[in-house]
Amino acid sequence: MLPTQAEEKFPPISGEIYGQAVPGLKSLLINGKKIPFDQDYNFQAKINLKAGQKYLTLVLNYENLRIIKKYLVLRKAAVKKFKIVVPKEKIEKAIEIAKKPSRQEILRRKRLQQLAALKKKKERERWLKLKEKERIALAEKRWIKSVASPRFIPHEFLLGPSPEALASAIENDQYGFSLRAKAKTIAWLNQILEIPNFYELVVLKGKKIILTPRLKKLIAETESYRSKPFATLSLYQKKKIMFLNRLLLEALYPQTPQKKSWLITEEKVSPIPKTCEYLYVWEFSEGKLLLVKETKGSYSAEIHIPVAKEWLDLKGISSKELKEIIGKPIAIFRQTKKK
Known part of the structure; x- marks a missing residue:
């Protein structure tokens, strides 16, 4: 069988390779064959290349890193043996280049850092929102406990108009609501306090109201839930609605007892720091x-x-x-x- 062109250009040849690797070397292979090295990472091996075998491949395996160096072994008639020296500096340079992140890797790492920062920011925002909810819940709980009930009670009518007189004045304005309690009773008046949209009914009737700062504040505070059924509101929201309606009745009807005590009590509530x-x-x-x-x-x-x-x-x-x-x-x- 005639030799191929590659075999003619690259006849069999023998030689040796030696050098020194950098610390941390796990294994060393030459053309797939494992080669030993000493404690200083020095290595030396005799190599035989077959006809047509152009390259000598050196593989150095490190932790999470592999360095591959490929040498083209040219043949000359005058040269019977080859010698390859692998300086330690070349391996160090190769490792340095291999460890240096590519532009794509730099961008990937930067993106990961941005995502981590964004995640941390969102977690912080969620934490702050949670703490703010806890603060609001605590403030609402304290407010509920500290403020007297806005409900009508019998002794409020002892020195003034009767509940019937107040109820009659309200009925005459025909707001269109229907209540379960017996008409013209204190229970009936208290059910008016539980009408979330009573302010809207007053506005629709075109009733003139002098909006005090307290009324304005309650109207603004209750705006988001005045359209909801009273039963679905929180205890805090219910009490706010009842306060609003009580103040509206006091502003609209002179027959309404002026409940002062709950206003004074409310003023005494110390604000909770944010x-x-x-x-x-x-x-x-x-x-x-x-x-x-x-x-x-x-x-x-x-x-x-x-x-x-x-x-x-x-x-x-x-x-x-x-x-x-x-x-x-x-x-x-x-x-x-x-x-």
């Missing part, structure tokens, strides 16, 4: 809130006592003083406030 300004809010004791704030990587803490409308800065406070504050009854803060 928790979105704080990283952490904890009611560690009844009526005492611990608030932690972050400002440019620095943390500060305060104790807020809503009942006493008092703020206590914890900066520089000793552990003994802190224990005294934590154990101090709310009543003491109230007495201190009066002094």
